[in-house]
Amino acid sequence: RQYRANQSPRYGTTVTDAAFMTSRDGVTFSRWGEAFIRPGPATEDSWVYGDNFIFWGMLQTKSDLASAPDDISLYATEGYWQGNYTSVRRYTLRQDGFVSAWAGSKGGSLLTKPLIFEGARLDLNFATSAVGSIRVEIQDEEGKPVDGFALADCPEIFGDTISRAVSWKDNSDLSALSGKPVRLRFDFQDADIYSFQFVDTAPKPG
Numbered sequence: 001r002q003y004r005a006n007q008s009p010r011y012g013t014t015v016t017d018a019a020f021m022t023s024r025d026g027v028t029f030s031r032w033g034e035a036f037i038r039p040g041p042a043t044e045d046s047w048v049y050g051d052n053f054i055f056w057g058m059l060q061t062k063s064d065l066a067s068a069p070d071d072i073s074l075y076a077t078e079g080y081w082q083g084n085y086t087s088v089r090r091y092t093l094r095q096d097g098f099v100s101a102w103a104g105s106k107g108g109s110l111l112t113k114p115l116i117f118e119g120a121r122l123d124l125n126f127a128t129s130a131v132g133s134i135r136v137e138i139q140d141e142e143g144k145p146v147d148g149f150a151l152a153d154c155p156e157i158f159g160d161t162i163s164r165a166v167s168w169k170d171n172s173d174l175s176a177l178s179g180k181p182v183r184l185r186f187d188f189q190d191a192d193i194y195s196f197q198f199v200d201t202a203p204k205p206g
């Protein structure tokens with residue numbers, strides 16, 4: 001640390017976190033104050049200036065778990081300003097796993113604003129505990145359950161996957177609601193919902 005401070009006081013006294021910043025349009029960005037990647041356990045190569053710089057963006061990579069879906073990998077510097085070497089550490093997270101809507105053992109509910117979708121099926125990226133569950137209800141823009149798509153029509157969803165179709169009484173076809181304003185209500189317990197998307201039931205030709 002003294003060696004680094006001799007080069008510049010900043011190098012000897014400053015430590016680095018990796019922060020998280022997002023944009024919906026590529027023009028306006030929001031940055032969170034909490035660390036996305038912390039320095040971690042103190043070693044001779046951590047808690048130094050320049051540590052944890054994400055230097056290669058994000059890459060989709062094979063999971064270490066057999067038959068598991070691909071991960072997202074981020075590569076960060078480690079041991080920066082420690083002399084003649086710098087290490088690289090790989091961090092992984094699930095696809096769309098940056099943030100989630102979470103409910104604990106007491107359960108919770110999430111209601112979207114009215115939205116208009118294109119597609120014929122609703123897919124969820126989620127994770128529950130062994131006793132956790134998720135149910136989904138489709139409402140009209142006034143908040144009334146759409147016939148056949150109420151909470152009572154949706155079997156409990158549980159597991160851990162980046163893509164599973166939601167069904168109501170064995171029906172997952174939402175093509176009749178495509179292009180109409182609807183709300184989605186999620187009732188869930190001991191579960192994380194990472195993302196949802198509306199997709200076609202079959203690939204489009206061409």
